[in-house]
Amino acid sequence: MPRNYDIAELRRLDVAHHLPAQADWQEIENLGGSRIITHADGCYIHDGDGNRILDGMAGLWCVNVGYGRDELADVAREQMLELPYYNSFFKTANPPTVLLAHKIASLTQFRLPHVFFNSSGSEANDTIFRLVRQYWKLRGEPKRKTFISRWNAYHGSTVAGVSLGGMKAMHPIGDLPIPGVEHVRQPYQFNEGRDMTPEAFGTACAEAIESRILEVGPENVAAFIGEPVQGAGGVIIPPANYWPQVEAICRKYGILLICDEVICGFGRTGSMWGHETMGVKPDIIAMAKGLSSGYLPISAVAVSEEIVKVMKTGGDFVHGYTYSGHPVSAAVAIRNLEIMEREGLVDKVRNETGPHLAKCLASLNDHPLVGEARSIGLLGAVEIVADKTSGARFGGKEGTAGPMVRDICIRNGLMVRGIRDSIVMCPPLVISCEQIDDMIGIIRRSLDEAMPALKAIG
Ligand SMILES: *Cc1c(COP(=O)(O)O)cnc(C)c1O
Numbered sequence: 001m002p003r004n005y006d007i008a009e010l011r012r013l014d015v016a017h018h019l020p021a022q023a024d025w026q027e028i029e030n031l032g033g034s035r036i037i038t039h040a041d042g043c044y045i046h047d048g049d050g051n052r053i054l055d056g057m058a059g060l061w062c063v064n065v066g067y068g069r070d071e072l073a074d075v076a077r078e079q080m081l082e083l084p085y086y087n088s089f090f091k092t093a094n095p096p097t098v099l100l101a102h103k104i105a106s107l108t109q110f111r112l113p114h115v116f117f118n119s120s121g122s123e124a125n126d127t128i129f130r131l132v133r134q135y136w137k138l139r140g141e142p143k144r145k146t147f148i149s150r151w152n153a154y155h156g157s158t159v160a161g162v163s164l165g166g167m168k169a170m171h172p173i174g175d176l177p178i179p180g181v182e183h184v185r186q187p188y189q190f191n192e193g194r195d196m197t198p199e200a201f202g203t204a205c206a207e208a209i210e211s212r213i214l215e216v217g218p219e220n221v222a223a224f225i226g227e228p229v230q231g232a233g234g235v236i237i238p239p240a241n242y243w244p245q246v247e248a249i250c251r252k253y254g255i256l257l258i259c260d261e262v263i264c265g266f267g268r269t270g271s272m273w274g275h276e277t278m279g280v281k282p283d284i285i286a287m288a289k290g291l292s293s294g295y296l297p298i299s300a301v302a303v304s305e306e307i308v309k310v311m312k313t314g315g316d317f318v319h320g321y322t323y324s325g326h327p328v329s330a331a332v333a334i335r336n337l338e339i340m341e342r343e344g345l346v347d348k349v350r351n352e353t354g355p356h357l358a359k360c361l362a363s364l365n366d367h368p369l370v371g372e373a374r375s376i377g378l379l380g381a382v383e384i385v386a387d388k389t390s391g392a393r394f395g396g397k398e399g400t401a402g403p404m405v406r407d408i409c410i411r412n413g414l415m416v417r418g419i420r421d422s423i424v425m426c427p428p429l430v431i432s433c434e435q436i437d438d439m440i441g442i443i444r445r446s447l448d449e450a451m452p453a454l455k456a457i458g
Contacts (some may be wrong), residue, residue, distance in 0.1 A: 002039040043360070056414050064290040073332075094327040107273075115162050125260065128284055135302075150226055151186050155225065182216060186205070188232065201239055228269065237376050258284045260286045290429075291337075298333050348429065394421070394458065401421045405447060409443060410444045
């Protein structure tokens with residue numbers, strides 16, 4: 001049970017001293033402080049005002065095994081007492097880290113047999129940025145420095161992460177992107193290809209990558225990076241023919257293919273990896289979030305044999321973090337993956353809860369505010385529109401309906417995210433079909449509640 005916190009005092013201290021991430025600090029102050037989340041169990045979070053909220057976002061796309069797992073706390077405690085910390089700089093390693101590296105390699109069928117650890121998804125992508133450029137240098141092609149990414153991609157919040165990412169709102173903060181990143185169009189058919197067949201649209205988006213490669217000069221391109229399904233960008237599910245074409249283009253020009261599996265990894269799309277769902281074989285993948293179900297910070301980069309062979313000709317890879325290979329995080333991650341296997345969570349998403357979510361979302365298509373409801377595995381989005389035929393948005397541009405409906409959903413007991421004008425969901429992989437029914441019921445009710453205010457805006 002939670003401690004007996006003084007919530008009003010915590011909110012006061014929050015405003016006075018705590019700067020929350022990815023937030024408008026003035027807005028939080030105006031609200032009198034953040035919502036204080038005190039405890040959680042299973043698929044529910046609880047706030048300081050006594051609200052029990054169904055967590056439709058699995059924390060931040062990460063709490064895949066749900067909250068309140070005793071055995072993860074137990075394994076962390078045991079590991080802390082045995083070896084709470086040691087680094088991997090001094091020709092040293094620790095047991096959980098080595099075992100987790102082997103486990104991750106096995107989950108790629110040993111196609112990506114080498115694993116580098118970090119503490120966050122952003123750090124994983126920073127590692128990839130340096131590793132890839134070093135690889136090309138050692139291969140004798142030092143001009144291959146450019147990364148190709150997509151607009152509206154999310155690859156983290158560090159300098160390299162934001163630069164690789166394609167979030168236009170993030171770029172001005174810190175004067176990013178840094179040079180050497182090229183952004184191309186995203187496979188977001190609802191917004192950018194409504195008049196095309198999925199096949200034609202998928203091909204057009206893949207061809208945009210090839211054109212950019214030719215513009216930059218293939219001899220200057222190091223890699224293409226993409227999330228199998230863009231998460232923070234708004235659950236952008238590409239047409240089925242997109243990724244295989246992207247892979248073929250990378251192979252044609254000898255460019256590395258990187259998949260950012262930070263959200264899609266560990267069963268989210270109904271296979272172990274998003275790239276499996278998309279039918280491609282990347283050279284490097286980044287993973288984080290679901291690796292430990294968020295219980296402790298840890299991320300990893302898995303790399304092909306071919307790349308590591310070249311890296312081994314280059315002496316020290318002068319890169320790494322104090323917490324690379326943290327033993328407690330690794331021990332928790334191993335147990336988290338054991339839970340996923342024991343409970344068959346990937347199969348459950350593929351065969352049971354994923355199809356159920358798709359069916360429930362399809363039932364929203366008759367709602368007057370819903371332009372499209374889409375999902376893959378347990379990743380879903382509902383597009384809110386003013387006009388179902390044209391896809392026009394309330395207020396003439398995106399950004400009005402999404403936050404409004406999100407706030408109503410939270411009031412109604414469901415934590416979801418509003419990204420532009422879509423309501424996005426990514427529940428724990430342990431969610432039941434009944435809880436999915438609840439989630440969709442709350443979304444429908446919240447859409448109904450928002451309708452008068454939205455119609456007034458027009
Ligand atoms: C969350 C996320 C990241 C960044 O991870 P952090 O742990 O927040 O640094 C990178 N890539 C993707 C696809 C993500 O969803």
